[in-house]
Amino acid sequence: MDKKVENLINEQIKAKFVLVIDENKQQLGKMDIDEALSIAYDKELDLVCVAPDAEVPVCKLMDYKKFRYDQQKKAKEAKKNQKVVEIKEIRLSPTIDVGDFETKAKAALKFLTAGDKCKISCRFRGRMIEQAENTKGLFFKFVDRLGEIAQIDQQPILDGRNMSMMISPKVQKKK
Numbered sequence: 001m002d003k004k005v006e007n008l009i010n011e012q013i014k015a016k017f018v019l020v021i022d023e024n025k026q027q028l029g030k031m032d033i034d035e036a037l038s039i040a041y042d043k044e045l046d047l048v049c050v051a052p053d054a055e056v057p058v059c060k061l062m063d064y065k066k067f068r069y070d071q072q073k074k075a076k077e078a079k080k081n082q083k084v085v086e087i088k089e090i091r092l093s094p095t096i097d098v099g100d101f102e103t104k105a106k107a108a109l110k111f112l113t114a115g116d117k118c119k120i121s122c123r124f125r126g127r128m129i130e131q132a133e134n135t136k137g138l139f140f141k142f143v144d145r146l147g148e149i150a151q152i153d154q155q156p157i158l159d160g161r162n163m164s165m166m167i168s169p170k171v172q173k174k175k
Contacts, residue, residue, distance in 0.1 A: 008049040009064050010037060018049070018059045030056055087166075089119045092138060094131040105145045112149050112169040121164040132158055139165045 008014075013033060020028040020036045023045060040047040040061050048067070051058035088111040090104050108118050120142060122135050136156045143150050146167070154166035 007064075008052060009046050010040070013047065013049050013052075013057065013059065015049075015052075015057045017056055018047075019054070019056045020047075021058065021060045023061050083115070086116045087119055088116050089121055092120060092122050092135070092142065094122065094124070094128050094135045094138065096138070101142070101145075105142060108142070108167075109146055109149065112146065112167070115169060117153070117166060117168045118150075119164055119166055121162060124161045124163070129161060132163060135163055139163070143167060 016033060017030055018033055018036050019030050020039070022028055023043070028039070036047055036059060043061060045061045046064035047059050048062055048064055049057050049059050088108075090108050090111075092101075092104060096104075108120075111118050120139055122139075124132065124135075139156045143152060143165075149169060150167045151170045152165065153168050154164075156163055156165040
């Protein structure tokens with residue numbers, strides 16, 4: 001996992017001149033780094049470089065510990081609110097029987113109601129590749145069996161000896 005690059009603060013800033021913005025977002029202008037640091041120390045704040053790649057690096061006066069705490073809190077909140085969508089795979093065969101078809105349909109129904117996407121796939125062996133068109137029909141029959149819950153994201157695609165199709169749960173409109 002990549003560690004996020006931290007901002008340069010106080011003595012870590014190596015530029016001779018910086019553009020300073022105070023804690024009230026007022027621009028103080030371009031000044032010598034020592035002068036900017038003395039202003040920061042007088043106000044008991046940190047000088048934080050927010051744009052180190054600019055022609056003249058841009059620095060803000062702020063309480064860096066509070067800033068980092070707020071950033072971590074926002075990141076934690078964002079992580080808590082995100083939903084991870086998994087892709088589940090259902091493998092069909094061109095020669096699938098009714099019982100197996102129903103079992104696979106029930107499994108797909110369970111995945112879709114849980115909010116996951118499904119990849120319907122079929123691997124052709126030997127001469128089965130001649131039944132590719134029939135398998136497309138089988139895929140559409142499978143989606144019809146799932147009823148109002150499933151929607152097609154990606155039409156059936158023949159890729160070499162594999163055919164696949166993506167379906168996802170339909171988004172219900174709230175009244």
